[in-house]
Amino acid sequence: MRKVMTGHKAVAEAMRQIEPDVVAVYPITPQSEIAEYYAEYVHDGIVHTELVPVESEHSALSACVGAAAAGARVMTATSSQGLALLVEVLYIAAGMRLPIVMALANRALSAPINIHCDHSDAYLARDAGAFQIFCESAQEAYDYTLIAQRIAEHAKVRLPGIVNLDGFALTHTSQVVEPLEDAVAKKFVGPFQPLYPLLDVDNPVTWGPFAMPDYYFELKRAQEAAMEEVPGVFLEVQKEYARLSGRPYAGFLEEYRLADADRALVVLGSTAGTAKVAVDALRERGEKVGLLKVWLFRPFPYAAVAQALGHLKYVAVLDRAISFGAMGALYSDVAAALYRHKDRPVLTNYIYGLGGRDITAEQLESVLLELSKVRPDEALRYIGLRE
Amino acid sequence: MKEIRWHGRGGQGAKTVSQVLAQINLREGKFVQAFPEFGPERSGAPIRAYNRISDDEILVHSAVYTPDVVVVVDESLLRSENPTEGLRPDGILIVNTPCSPEEIRKQTGFRGKIIAVDADRIAREAGTGFANIPMLGAVAAALGTEWGIVEEEVRRAMGERMSRDMLEKNVAALRAAYEEAKGVGSVR
Numbered sequence: 001m002r003k004v005m006t007g008h009k010a011v012a013e014a015m016r017q018i019e020p021d022v023v024a025v026y027p028i029t030p031q032s033e034i035a036e037y038y039a040e041y042v043h044d045g046i047v048h049t050e051l052v053p054v055e056s057e058h059s060a061l062s063a064c065v066g067a068a069a070a071g072a073r074v075m076t077a078t079s080s081q082g083l084a085l086l087v088e089v090l091y092i093a094a095g096m097r098l099p100i101v102m103a104l105a106n107r108a109l110s111a112p113i114n115i116h117c118d119h120s121d122a123y124l125a126r127d128a129g130a131f132q133i134f135c136e137s138a139q140e141a142y143d144y145t146l147i148a149q150r151i152a153e154h155a156k157v158r159l160p161g162i163v164n165l166d167g168f169a170l171t172h173t174s175q176v177v178e179p180l181e182d183a184v185a186k187k188f189v190g191p192f193q194p195l196y197p198l199l200d201v202d203n204p205v206t207w208g209p210f211a212m213p214d215y216y217f218e219l220k221r222a223q224e225a226a227m228e229e230v231p232g233v234f235l236e237v238q239k240e241y242a243r244l245s246g247r248p249y250a251g252f253l254e255e256y257r258l259a260d261a262d263r264a265l266v267v268l269g270s271t272a273g274t275a276k277v278a279v280d281a282l283r284e285r286g287e288k289v290g291l292l293k294v295w296l297f298r299p300f301p302y303a304a305v306a307q308a309l310g311h312l313k314y315v316a317v318l319d320r321a322i323s324f325g326a327m328g329a330l331y332s333d334v335a336a337a338l339y340r341h342k343d344r345p346v347l348t349n350y351i352y353g354l355g356g357r358d359i360t361a362e363q364l365e366s367v368l369l370e371l372s373k374v375r376p377d378e379a380l381r382y383i384g385l386r387e
Numbered sequence: 388m389k390e391i392r393w394h395g396r397g398g399q400g401a402k403t404v405s406q407v408l409a410q411i412n413l414r415e416g417k418f419v420q421a422f423p424e425f426g427p428e429r430s431g432a433p434i435r436a437y438n439r440i441s442d443d444e445i446l447v448h449s450a451v452y453t454p455d456v457v458v459v460v461d462e463s464l465l466r467s468e469n470p471t472e473g474l475r476p477d478g479i480l481i482v483n484t485p486c487s488p489e490e491i492r493k494q495t496g497f498r499g500k501i502i503a504v505d506a507d508r509i510a511r512e513a514g515t516g517f518a519n520i521p522m523l524g525a526v527a528a529a530l531g532t533e534w535g536i537v538e539e540e541v542r543r544a545m546g547e548r549m550s551r552d553m554l555e556k557n558v559a560a561l562r563a564a565y566e567e568a569k570g571v572g573s574v575r
Contacts, residue, residue, distance in 0.1 A: 172422055176445075274447050
């Protein structure tokens, strides 16, 4: 049944259906309403989850790590500075191969203080070892929370996962979402299979050991091997979900009017929706333009991106964060993906939307129209910036 | 697609009724968005809220710049907030005011359709004290929404927030404003 809900509520609904054993959260700004909704479910007895309110985001993820190692199914949610504080523990969760799924309401990082959307927080966590999915709508935030849970807990993966949803544009905007029936969602997620739980006292194990130069490297290589399993598992779980829900999810990327295009945008998150409006408007005027939306950001689907973009003449890669002193993170990934491609398109990097600066369809149309005239160089370009 | 911008003051419930409107539009089979202007929320400070209503899935995630309907829940904002900015010339301006549409036209310079609803008086007479519900009634009428759906969704949304007596008073205020605005014509 179609309902109206915010992105926050949509994620909380998915969490209610997953019903983890433990949710640890630090319930203060910059948190998200996800924690508030979930606390309500716990209070009302709708879910039987141990809700652990802690004294910081660092402690929230630490509590999640402990609970997950003990053998519990664990989830949390965070945003912005909170993510920044917990990143230290995210590396630990990944290194310990703990399948903790976390919603990340994407918001800017201080200073200056700002509560609005950009992707600085997601980029900060980029190399931590969690897989990352970006969502275009509240519907996708709901769907991919369920999907992420399955990927994280898959025996080949056992890694933390982040489901990114744009602050305000998705988190605070009421929109139409069609959740699965509870029973269907619960069956899809399935029961949790703990691996080597600490609470299994008859079979004692060591978690988080010391590893010196003689072993650290091999353990990190093993962690990367787990990450290499994510794409295959992603496709398998996504396919099952698509069949179950009827949603048109297929692949790491959504290609929008791309097959016969000569120019295209590459974006993450809710801007993909606005970009579709821009592409449609230009198509009406006979312009051969398209869009590539990236669902799976980590691990980055290099081959699929090269396959999707290789035939184009011009590509604008849009980053919603500055990686100070470097090209945008998404741009660098796309450039690396296309490096081996013979007739690769001319790439341009645009920075946009920092700290909640609005991005309109008209601005995206302008980018697509100017692309063929932009001189290819390594300079960042900015959309909607006063200079 | 229709776009609506609400002007109110923190605590008047403009955001709340914009959310209820989204539920009403969903019941009509529409796709919707409803979002407040994102900033510090302070009681009495000017706030804006937005709705998008469409027969098709709404993909755009940018702000609303050229609304089809502007709703002014607090008349004092006519002077301080320039609420007709970007309002489409063929759109509708709905104002909570004891003044006539002609007086509002003179004050704002807006040439399109103006609906003047004395929502403060309606709320006072109904015994609710909140103008947001009658303003929602006026907006729903201007959008051509069937009364039955409006009433049901308001009852559903507000029923948990107030006593039964207060709910009935609010529904009466909703209805009074709906009827008053219905005659003026719709944007559909």
